Amino acid sequence: MTTQRMSSSNASRRNEASRRAILTAAFELVQEVGYAKLSIESIAARAGVGKQTIYRWWPSKGAVLFDAFLLMLGEQADTGEPALPDTGDLEADLKTVLRATIEELNDPRYDEPMRALNTEIVHDPALAALYSERLDGPMREMKKRRLRSAQRAGQLAEDLDLDVAVEMVWGPLLNRWLQRSGALTPEYADSLVETALSGLRPRH
Amino acid sequence: MTTQRMSSSNASRRNEASRRAILTAAFELVQEVGYAKLSIESIAARAGVGKQTIYRWWPSKGAVLFDAFLLMLGEQADTGEPALPDTGDLEADLKTVLRATIEELNDPRYDEPMRALNTEIVHDPALAALYSERLDGPMREMKKRRLRSAQRAGQLAEDLDLDVAVEMVWGPLLNRWLQRSGALTPEYADSLVETALSGLRPRH
Amino acid sequence: MTTQRMSSSNASRRNEASRRAILTAAFELVQEVGYAKLSIESIAARAGVGKQTIYRWWPSKGAVLFDAFLLMLGEQADTGEPALPDTGDLEADLKTVLRATIEELNDPRYDEPMRALNTEIVHDPALAALYSERLDGPMREMKKRRLRSAQRAGQLAEDLDLDVAVEMVWGPLLNRWLQRSGALTPEYADSLVETALSGLRPRH
Amino acid sequence: MTTQRMSSSNASRRNEASRRAILTAAFELVQEVGYAKLSIESIAARAGVGKQTIYRWWPSKGAVLFDAFLLMLGEQADTGEPALPDTGDLEADLKTVLRATIEELNDPRYDEPMRALNTEIVHDPALAALYSERLDGPMREMKKRRLRSAQRAGQLAEDLDLDVAVEMVWGPLLNRWLQRSGALTPEYADSLVETALSGLRPRH
DNA sequence: TTTTAAACGAGACGGTACGTCCCGTCTTGAT
DNA sequence: ATCAAGACGGGACGTACCGTCTCGTTTAAAA
Numbered sequence: 001m002t003t004q005r006m007s008s009s010n011a012s013r014r015n016e017a018s019r020r021a022i023l024t025a026a027f028e029l030v031q032e033v034g035y036a037k038l039s040i041e042s043i044a045a046r047a048g049v050g051k052q053t054i055y056r057w058w059p060s061k062g063a064v065l066f067d068a069f070l071l072m073l074g075e076q077a078d079t080g081e082p083a084l085p086d087t088g089d090l091e092a093d094l095k096t097v098l099r100a101t102i103e104e105l106n107d108p109r110y111d112e113p114m115r116a117l118n119t120e121i122v123h124d125p126a127l128a129a130l131y132s133e134r135l136d137g138p139m140r141e142m143k144k145r146r147l148r149s150a151q152r153a154g155q156l157a158e159d160l161d162l163d164v165a166v167e168m169v170w171g172p173l174l175n176r177w178l179q180r181s182g183a184l185t186p187e188y189a190d191s192l193v194e195t196a197l198s199g200l201r202p203r204h
Numbered sequence: 205m206t207t208q209r210m211s212s213s214n215a216s217r218r219n220e221a222s223r224r225a226i227l228t229a230a231f232e233l234v235q236e237v238g239y240a241k242l243s244i245e246s247i248a249a250r251a252g253v254g255k256q257t258i259y260r261w262w263p264s265k266g267a268v269l270f271d272a273f274l275l276m277l278g279e280q281a282d283t284g285e286p287a288l289p290d291t292g293d294l295e296a297d298l299k300t301v302l303r304a305t306i307e308e309l310n311d312p313r314y315d316e317p318m319r320a321l322n323t324e325i326v327h328d329p330a331l332a333a334l335y336s337e338r339l340d341g342p343m344r345e346m347k348k349r350r351l352r353s354a355q356r357a358g359q360l361a362e363d364l365d366l367d368v369a370v371e372m373v374w375g376p377l378l379n380r381w382l383q384r385s386g387a388l389t390p391e392y393a394d395s396l397v398e399t400a401l402s403g404l405r406p407r408h
Numbered sequence: 409m410t411t412q413r414m415s416s417s418n419a420s421r422r423n424e425a426s427r428r429a430i431l432t433a434a435f436e437l438v439q440e441v442g443y444a445k446l447s448i449e450s451i452a453a454r455a456g457v458g459k460q461t462i463y464r465w466w467p468s469k470g471a472v473l474f475d476a477f478l479l480m481l482g483e484q485a486d487t488g489e490p491a492l493p494d495t496g497d498l499e500a501d502l503k504t505v506l507r508a509t510i511e512e513l514n515d516p517r518y519d520e521p522m523r524a525l526n527t528e529i530v531h532d533p534a535l536a537a538l539y540s541e542r543l544d545g546p547m548r549e550m551k552k553r554r555l556r557s558a559q560r561a562g563q564l565a566e567d568l569d570l571d572v573a574v575e576m577v578w579g580p581l582l583n584r585w586l587q588r589s590g591a592l593t594p595e596y597a598d599s600l601v602e603t604a605l606s607g608l609r610p611r612h
Numbered sequence: 613m614t615t616q617r618m619s620s621s622n623a624s625r626r627n628e629a630s631r632r633a634i635l636t637a638a639f640e641l642v643q644e645v646g647y648a649k650l651s652i653e654s655i656a657a658r659a660g661v662g663k664q665t666i667y668r669w670w671p672s673k674g675a676v677l678f679d680a681f682l683l684m685l686g687e688q689a690d691t692g693e694p695a696l697p698d699t700g701d702l703e704a705d706l707k708t709v710l711r712a713t714i715e716e717l718n719d720p721r722y723d724e725p726m727r728a729l730n731t732e733i734v735h736d737p738a739l740a741a742l743y744s745e746r747l748d749g750p751m752r753e754m755k756k757r758r759l760r761s762a763q764r765a766g767q768l769a770e771d772l773d774l775d776v777a778v779e780m781v782w783g784p785l786l787n788r789w790l791q792r793s794g795a796l797t798p799e800y801a802d803s804l805v806e807t808a809l810s811g812l813r814p815r816h
Numbered sequence: 817t818t819t820t821a822a823a824c825g826a827g828a829c830g831g832t833a834c835g836t837c838c839c840g841t842c843t844t845g846a847t
Numbered sequence: 848a849t850c851a852a853g854a855c856g857g858g859a860c861g862t863a864c865c866g867t868c869t870c871g872t873t874t875a876a877a878a
Contacts, residue, residue, distance in 0.1 A: 035327065041838060044852095051840080051853085052840095052841085052852095115326050115327060116327075128384050132384075136385060156405060157402070157405065157406045157407075161395055163386065164396060165399065168372055169404075171380075174375075176371065176375075179332060179340070180329060180332045180336075181340060188368075191368050195365065195368050195369065199399075199400065200360050200369050200373075201359065202360065203361075217827070244860075244861085245860080246859095253830070253831095255860095259861065421822055421824095423823070426823090426824075442735065443735065447864055447865085449863080452826095458825045458826055459825095459826090459866080459867095460826090460866095461825080463866065527734050527735065529790075530730065531646065531647065544791070563813065564812050564813060565810070565812060568807070572784070572807050573812050575784035575788060576784050579783040579786075579787040582787055583779060583786055584779065587734070587743070587744075589744060589748060599776050603772070604811065604812055607807075607809055607813075607815075608808055609767065609769065609811075610767075610768065610770065625845095626854080627843095661855085662858090663836095664835095664837090664854090664855080664856085665855065668855090817878095819877085820876085822873105823874080825870100825872085826869105829868070830865105831864100831866095833862105833865100836859100838860095839856100839859100840856100842855075843853090845851095846850095847850090
């Protein structure tokens with residue numbers, strides 16, 4: 001796993017083909033059978049790999065899944081420093097981004113693996129830390145960059161806590177998706193952005 | 205399980221003592237060993253009950269846990285129509301409530317079981333529906349009642365979508381707790397309420 | 409079961425229809441699924457009877473089967489004092505009887521139930537006693553009567569132990585059938601009778 | 613199981629210590645609790661072995677017991693070509709052998725396991741074939757060798773079917789033991805041998 | 817004829833064992 | 848010398864039945 005790979009010179013010995021086969025198999029299987037029924041044995045079988053090869057490099061099923069996720073994300077977009085669109089119109093940019101996120105969440109290809117990752121994090125602090133460092137951290141930083149830009153342009157309150165701001169825009173969306181407590185529509189994205197920007201109180 | 209109990213006259217045959225023993229055992233065990241290591245066998249053993257008695261009445265481990273939760277909640281507060289405090293000062297009332305929620309989430313007695321319930325819901329739509337109907341629904345209604353009261357008093361925007369409003373106040377909190385993406389402090393509660401009420405944009 | 413029925417005046421209350429339904433179901437089921445997979449539950453279900461009705465009247469699965477056997481045998485021939493044919497020609501008569509026995513043993517309708525009964529007896533001394541008293545005893549007596557008749561006619565050795573004689577004629581047959589250690593043909597019946605009567609040693 | 617061991621090079625992977633522990637445990641347990649209450653779980657527990665290790669190598673409880681039997685027999689006497697005593701006096705030799713057999717059958721150490729094996733054979737043709745090949749076959753051959761020797765010496769009828777002869781001497785004994793239809797005494801052994809050799813008919 | 821106690825069908829219950837799956841570790845044979 | 852293949856001890860799964868125990872409901876005897 002990532003952690004071990006960092007600390008070990010054995011990593012040089014590592015068979016990259018096996019690593020990719022394992023991660024690909026894990027990602028496919030979690031879509032097919034769901035996280036609960038995903039087993040190390042089935043991953044090894046699908047990948048054509050001995051079980052020990054998985055146990056050697058990853059500490060848990062969740063860690064495999066995490067790396068699988070990283071691999072899949074990395075493949076589609078690994079373009080250095082990522083950024084949110086910045087047209088100068090914050091509201092429009094956020095709506096664009098949230099609508100895109102909603103589309104991704106509705107994509108059955110990613111639904112089950114992402115749910116799996118999110119719930120694994122809830123129970124596994126080690127994985128949560130990894131997630132925070134490698135996935136959520138960079139994403140949050142990217143979001144905060146866009147908000148800071150708007151803040152400098154006077155479009156956001158000067159004393160705004162950007163972490164709270166990020167959570168207020170993206171948190172409700174994630175919750176609604178995970179709990180299926182409501183439909184994820186483009187209109188919802190718009191409503192969310194408008195309400196977050198203007199606040200619940202009447203203006204004027 | 206709840207669903208089955210509703211639809212069946214067999215329920216009259218049901219042994220209430222066993223039912224309570226099972227739910228109590230489940231609630232205790234999930235605290236002690238965590239959800240991942242919670243087994244039907246251990247619940248049955250602790251409850252002094254045959255496994256079949258669990259399988260007979262509940263469709264899944266998650267459903268047992270859900271009913272266990274309901275039992276525990278029902279015991280401490282089953283006072284008809286629940287309500288949020290309403291002093292007339294919405295901001296103060298919401299801060300009070302969120303601070304209380306944070307205290308509850310930090311209580312180790314409820315931490316593990318609530319995490320378990322929340323993640324079960326993510327993977328099990330049937331359980332999610334049940335959760336929505338029996339737990340989240342009533343709570344959400346209670347929250348919306350308080351917001352509606354404020355809206356009538358002119359403290360909230362007239363065209364506000366109350367569902368979005370509820371999610372914007374409580375969603376970030378839930379996420380931060382589940383993902384451990386930040387500390388849950390009373391200050392955070394205050395900040396959340398203030399930001400949600402005023403919005404991200406500068407006022408004036 | 410037989411034993412209990414004898415000792416109790418409760419028997420008067422007994423539902424004869426249920427009794428027959430149980431025995432019939434048991435006999436059918438042992439043919440269909442074999443003795444190992446025959447369960448009290450399945451007998452009760454097939455007979456349309458509560459399990460308790462079986463447990464009330466029989467002490468074991470083997471006892472049910474035994475009574476089922478008795479019922480089936482009794483139906484086809486319950487003609488008071490049974491007897492082996494006695495034409496005066498012992499050898500011919502025995503061959504006739506053994507050939508008939510072989511045909512019965514080869515009848516798939518009786519094969520499985522009879523195997524079941526025979527093996528039950530091996531492990532259950534109580535049932536063995538019952539078997540000895542109600543089935544084997546009368547049959548053996550019948551066989552001995554025929555042999556005694558021949559003995560009086562000077563066709564058998566005067567000092568012959570009739571029990572040993574019976575066992576020597578019928579025992580090998582039963583063994584061969586139970587252990588499938590050889591084909592059960594009419595020729596075998598003949599050979600058995602001839603060898604038993606003449607002995608292994610050369611005559612003269 | 614024996615069959616599988618023969619056909620497979622996987623057997624090389626097999627843990628011989630586990631195999632012996634399983635067979636020993638099975639043999640002990642069948643003595644202690646009887647065949648009906650002998651469970652795979654208890655064998656595995658006693659042997660300190662996972663259940664799967666039993667299911668992996670044996671197709672049935674009976675097959676385990678059979679191998680256990682083979683192991684126990686093999687340990688006490690695995691001396692190549694076994695033979696019955698041949699003093700030239702067939703009657704005396706047979707009496708010696710039957711008396712010894714009776715002693716063995718009366719030995720509580722072997723009683724329950726042997727009953728178990730014998731009844732398993734009755735219901736399981738595959739096991740019966742194995743039994744015939746590995747245990748009954750060699751024994752029967754040994755018995756026939758002794759009879760053939762006597763036949764050459766003119767002590768047995770020239771046209772005697774040796775299989776029938778073997779069954780006539782040993783069959784009644786086995787039956788009496790299994791069905792408990794009479795006492796197994798040395799006198800019975802003598803009587804059996806004398807009657808079989810001389811036949812039921814009066815001589816002269 | 818009514819009462820009343822049992823036998824009855826149904827099936828829930830605490831248990832035991834089943835045979836299967838997978839865990840994480842350990843061993844082996846082929847490359 | 849590495850690694851796929853897979854055996855191993857172990858634990859839990861979900862199912863089938865065990866034998867016991869209520870439940871109401873017949874049903875046949877005693878009153």
